[in-house]
Amino acid sequence: MKFLASLALAGAAVAAPLTQRAGITDVDVLQFALVLEHLENVFYKGAIQKFSEADFAKAGFSDFYLRNLKFIAHDEESHVDLLEKGLTAAGSKPNQACTYSFPYTDVKSFVGLSGVLEGVGTSAYLGAAPAITSKDYLTIAGSILVTEAKHTSLQRYNLGQIAPENPYGTPLGPNEVFTLAAAFIKSCPAGNYALPFKAFPSLAAEIGTLPQVGQTHITAFSTKATVPAGAYLTFISGLDVTSVKATKDSKTGYYNAAVPESSFGQTYVVLTKADAKGVISDSNVIAGPAILEVCSGEPTLNFSDLK
Known part of the structure; x- marks a missing residue:
């Protein structure tokens, strides 16, 4: 086995490698998904605004990659819009975006972090699936999951990693995902929905x-x-x-x-x-x-x- 890289974000039984959390509602899942989509939306737009086409070219990334990156940012924006409309229709006030701090300093560190974040996003949707009771919501989550997986593959390929390294997606529970996401969140609006999740100590x-x-x-x-x-x-x-x-x-x-x-x-x-x-x-x-x-x-x- 060979390690290509190691990255920590501070903060199986084949049938069911993760336990289902009791008491989690569909609204909880959708609000949490919105938290993650807000994070990704701000993450991508911030980098696209910060770095020029010349910056990407100097770092070894093509115009075509940058074009794909803009599509990814548009995808995340669309996910935010869809989840906000869904929560509003369900009678729940959608979470607003928080204030974030992302530890990238240049194009290469941004792309490296984007690959990790997309992997976490894919794992989050897969891990949340057992907690969703509405078939309609499950279909929406599955549709977003497919897109997040496409993003993951694109970023892994451009990082020189094998895109389909694992034959299976990796489900991750909400508390584990919340632990990873919390590392990037500085503060959130006081009126945001209170999520029933906690962050574990960092590893x-x-x-x-x-x-x-x-x-x-x-x-x-x-x-x-x-x-x-x-x-x-x-x-x-x-x-x-x-x-x-x-x-x-x-x-x-x-x-x-x-x-x-x-x-x-x-x-x-x-x-x-x-x-x-x-x-x-x-x-x-x-x-x-x-x-x-x-x-x-x-x-x-x-x-x-x-x-």
Whole structure:
């Protein structure tokens, strides 16, 4: 397994790698989706306004990429508009955009962050699906999910990453997503809808040496949270949830674990009290998620099904 990059955003059973949260309403889900769409909308428009065509060209990104980027920004604007209209029709006042702080300094760091954010957005919609009761709302969420996945693939390709690295999308629960989103939110209007979600303590992934394909990579994580003895680092990738016993480095204080062979592409890591046994429960989470970009070797194809 080879690491292409490692990025932390501070702040499985194949059938059901994530638990459904009781008491979450469709309005909760739509308001949360609007929070994420506002964030992406402001993120893209801010960068397009800040950087010129020459800035993108100097960073190695073509005019065609910039044109695609403008379509992405338009998509996010459309998602905001659709969700606002849907919430208004449902009798709920739509959330307004917050004030954000995005840690990019140039075009390359912006594009790198955009790839991660799109992956989180895709995971958020997929993870929220079990909580949606209305078939109409589920169809809308599914339609947006498809578009977010297109954005993710475009950004991964332009970052030199394999777009379809994992055969499956990675569902992520609302508290995990809220933890990641909260890292970029400075403040929100006082009258905004009170979401029933919480942010976990942050978990930071420490970038290690890039190993060769086939080597086991031991990666390290740091957190300010109180960690009980016997904790695990749990990797969420595609439909797979794998817990690995964490070992604490007495010198650095980092928690170490070998990255599972089942992790591919954008992978989320949470520190858990016990082995998750394929299902993430919020009560088991100590800190995180952190985000890793994990790359496997070349895929092996079985051609025996060809006639």
